[in-house]
Amino acid sequence: MTIFKRVKVFSLAIVVVVVAAGGEFFRQLNKEADFTLRSPKGDYLIESVTLGGILFPFHDKVFLRVVDATRPGEAYRTPLFAASLLDMRSPFETEGELSITWVTFHKARKSFSLGVPEWQGTWLNLFVANAPYDITPND
CATH class of the missing domain: 1.20.5 (Single alpha-helices involved in coiled-coils or other helix-helix interfaces)
Known part of the structure; x- marks a missing residue:
C-alpha cells in the first residue's frame, strides 16, 4: 500500500x-429521561438523564434537563454531576426559581446555580450544558 x-x-x-x-x-x-418530574406549579418538566453507552460506560454522571411545558422545544441542560448526588424528591418553585436538592434553575435568566458537594467539572460540560451555570462550593 x-x-x-x-x-x-x-x-x-x-x-x-x-x-x-x-x-x-x-x-x-x-435520549429519553430516566426520571421525569413536573414542577409544583406545572410549568416545567425536570428530567434526569444518565449518560451511558460506549462513550460513557460507567453510568456515574447525570445531567438535568429542564423543559418548558408550554414550549416543549425549549430545554435547558445542567452540566454533568455525580449520579449519586441526584435527589429529586422535594422540588420547590417560586415565581423566579425552580429548585431541587443542589440545583436551582433561574427562570428569567434561563441559567442554573449548582451547590453540588465535591464538584468535579469535566470537559464534556462544554457540550452537555446548554445554559449558563455557576458553581457554589458546598464542601
Whole structure:
C-alpha cells in the first residue's frame, strides 16, 4: 500500500470515528429521561438523564434537563454531576426559581446555580450544558 493510500485510509477512519462519536453524543443528549418530574406549579418538566453507552460506560454522571411545558422545544441542560448526588424528591418553585436538592434553575435568566458537594467539572460540560451555570462550593 502506498503512503498516499495509507494516509487516505487513516483519514477516512478518523472521520468515521469522529462522526460516530458525535452521533452517539447527540443521541445521549436527546435520549429519553430516566426520571421525569413536573414542577409544583406545572410549568416545567425536570428530567434526569444518565449518560451511558460506549462513550460513557460507567453510568456515574447525570445531567438535568429542564423543559418548558408550554414550549416543549425549549430545554435547558445542567452540566454533568455525580449520579449519586441526584435527589429529586422535594422540588420547590417560586415565581423566579425552580429548585431541587443542589440545583436551582433561574427562570428569567434561563441559567442554573449548582451547590453540588465535591464538584468535579469535566470537559464534556462544554457540550452537555446548554445554559449558563455557576458553581457554589458546598464542601
